[in-house]
Amino acid sequence: MNEILTQEKSIYLQISEMIENDILRGILLEEERVPSTNELAKLYAINPATAAKGVNILVEQGILYKKRGIGMFVAEGAKEMILKSRRSAFYDSFIRKLLEEAASIGLGKEEVIAMIREGEPKGSDEV
Amino acid sequence: MKKSLWIQSVRRNVYYWSRAVEGIILVFICIDLCYAALFGMTGRETSESIRQTGALWVMLENARDYMIGMGLMMPLVIPASYGKNGIGLTISFGGKRSETVWGVQFMHLLVIVQVTLYVALLNLLLEGSWIWFPLYFAGMLISAALGQFLLCAQLRFNTKGVVFTVLAITVFAITAIFFLVAGWSETWGGTLGIFWLDEPGGLLKLLTAALYPVGAVLYAVSVVLLIGIVKKYEVRI
Amino acid sequence: METLVCSNIAKKYGEKEVLKDVNLTLEKGKIYGLIGRNGAGKTTLLSILSAQNPASTGEVLWNGEPVWENQRALNHICFSRELTPQPNGSTAGMKVRDYLRAASFYYPGWDAQMAKELLEKFELDPKKKLVKLSKGMLSMVTIIVAMASKADFTFLDEPVAGLDVVMREYFYRRLIEEYTQTNRTFVISTHIIEEAAEVFEEVIIVKHGEILLKENTAELVGRTFRVSGLAETVDEAVKGLETHLPEQIGRSKGVTVCLREGETLPGDSGLTVQPVNLQNVFVALCGEEQL
Known part of the structure; x- marks a missing residue:
């Protein structure tokens, strides 16, 4: 608040x-x-x-x-209701954008999934 | 480099302060003429001669001494009304404080020169006596010094100073008018004639000799005072 | 590097201390924002920097030379004061034209062409008397003097006060244009902070007659955050950090945090951490007593 x-x-x-x-x-x-x-x-x-x-x-x-x-x-x-509606909006508000950005920089779905699983992108030591 | 700074300083002082008082002498001459007209109309003797001859010239001739007397007010009134504004403005535009003090003195000079020329011309046209001229000059010096004291009061005390200035000028003007009217009237005419006319020249010379140093000292003191006050002045515009 | 340095400047009016031991260095070629609440001492500071008011103690130096009564130094400084013509003040009977002409006599680098151009742009009538001008028009006159003075160190006190949004926008654009062409230094005081934040390379915050901070605007904003969430969690997260303007409603709490060098905020602790803008920073630093 x-x-x-x-x-x-x-x-x-x-x-x-x-x-x-x-x-x-x-x-x-x-x-x-x-x-x-x-x-x-x-x-x-x-x-x-x-x-x-x-x-x-x-x-x-x-x-x-x-x-x-x-x-x-x-x-x-109320808490349950909010969780439910946010979860249903999660794909539209986060995943879709994520995949769009990934596609625009040439990352495939599999690579994104791998990143999520491992927590860090490969070659992050360059950053 | 040093020399060009000096030239810059003189140039802008001349530009600014001469613009500040430009045309003021014309305003003064108008006021002076109005005064003469008023004086000519209301004076007993004068109105008599105007009626007789129908000439404006006579009116002027009669009012001559008093018109000239008005000139003494100028070096007092002008710096008291233009000085403070100019000092604030020129300092706010990056002028040095000491520089602007000399600017004010330049303004005094301009006013005195203009008034002197005007008075001389008037006297010449109306064929007056010249013997009082040195005394008149001493009077203007004192008047300028008083004007500068009033300016100091304004700078130092702000509104109070302005009120004081207005009061002082009013008192000065009333005294001057009283003096002139008294001089003109039959009762006082004889006594005061001593100052104006050339009969007992000795007293006139003595008075002139006494007033010059007084004027010079007063003026010098007023400049020193102004330098001191301007040094501490806080610009407000 | 050309500099204007304020060293141990203090100013007292009677018992009232308007400035207390101010030390400040202004460098050539920067735009500074001078912000502070009403009565913080901004105008007094600018007046002393430009030798329009004498300091009680301390000294202002231009490239090491005292500015006071030094024409060479004063030629490089312009403080275009906020005009507030009083019925019997200095500028009472003056017309816009007279005021600009007087300024043109005094500034050695005066750019008459620019003054004329701005006068037209602002649609100001040069024959109008200053007392007859609206607040916005008076601002325009001070802007013209500041811009056309071409002084290396130019100070503007509340230049946009009274200007409409379009004119404010125009002013800042014109300022940037002038700045990129000449590399002059500008110090601009304003209360309309947010719209000028992007213009200020550095911001100087004055509080109770002291320089609270002088810092690169982006860095200052970048190290300040609003942290909010459950009161206990917030308190735990900001422990030991510099915090300002705490606000609480029920169990919810928000606080503005200024991180010092090397400090970080704990991430991922159920807190909302938001970036702030310059105005938020200013309110947090200077508005605590009132809000």
Whole structure:
């Protein structure tokens, strides 16, 4: 939650990702209150509507829920939900890019797999 | 190298300070003429002769001494109103402090030369007496020194100095006007005539001889004071 | 190597110490960014470097020669002050043209052609009085004086204050162009840090009248990170490191870390480690009391 906002992505996406990260890391526990949109807005010096937009993404996904008059809370099973959705996005957001880059520098799939297995590329001593 | 620096310093002083006061003598002449006109209209004797002869010339002739007297104000007022600005500006543009002090003296010189020429021309046209001329010059020296003291007050005390300057000039002007009006009036005319006219030349000579050293000392002291104050001056523009 | 050196400069106004024992070396051919909060002493420092204000103690040296009352040295220095014409101040009745003309008398290398070109580019009316100008237009006048002075060491105090984004962009481009052609040294103070960060080769941070640091901008930004995550993990990871601006919400904590030589951050410990920009560094170093 205390990361800095960058310009690479929409602010509201960064807000929702930060909350997700905190849930994954156990910084925010299930059934625990998350900071209000006003608190988030103040922390990052952003418009409260933007902060609300980030939070609402998570509400729609059922990761957060609203308790009337009290605030936003982390839903039960939220961590599981986030893991599931991130895993399903893993291919698109990481593997595809990895293979594209590998192809563009002439590395085959097998070589990439070998690298992952061994942890280091061959001839790394040159680096 | 050394010589070219010196030339650079003189050149920019001449350029800057002559531009700062350019045209000011014309403004002064206008004010002086207005003053003469006002004086000519309201004075009893003068308005009588204007009515009789219908000539503007008579008016000028009558106001001559007082118009010339106004010239004494110039070396006081000009540096007090242009000096501070120029000092701040020239230092901020990389001018040496001592250099700008000499620039101010150059401005004094310009003002005194212009006023002298104007007064001489006026006197010549209106066929006045010349005997008071040396005394007049001493008066301008003292006036310039007073102007420089006021400039020092402004530099040293900022706003307070400006207020003080305005007050001082007002007092000076009122005194001068009173002096002139008194000199013109019948009661005082005889007494003050001693200073202006050539009858008892001895007193005039004595006064002139006394005022020159006073003027010179005052002026020298004002320059030394200015050097000291400019050395510590903090530029604000 | 031509240098301008500030040695043990202190400045007091009455009891108030505006600068405390400042030592600084400016080299020829660099663009320095001078940043600091309001009242940190930036303008006073530039005034003393250019001998426009006397220092209480200490000395400014140009190639080893004292700058004070030294025309030869002063000919190489230009501090184009931020203009704030007061109704009865120095520049009250002055027109833009008069101001530039006065400057042209004084700077030995004055480039009249460039002054004219910039005047046109900025669409400034030379007949307008300085008191009638907007803040942005006054900035333009100070920029013209600084650029056209051609002085080897040129200081600009808040040159972009009041300029719109397009003009700010233009100014920095023109500055870089001038710099690459002449290799002059520029010191530029600004509060709009981020857009100038790429222009500054080195950054000088002034805090409470002292030079907090003077460092290559890229190196400074490169050794600073924002570390965030679970509070205990963060505390463990940054133990012994130089940290600033800690922020905590619940169990989440973030802290800005400035690594010193040889120090590293532990990798792969469930922490988020983010690069920062110059503005973040500045806020971390100078904004702690307020945020």
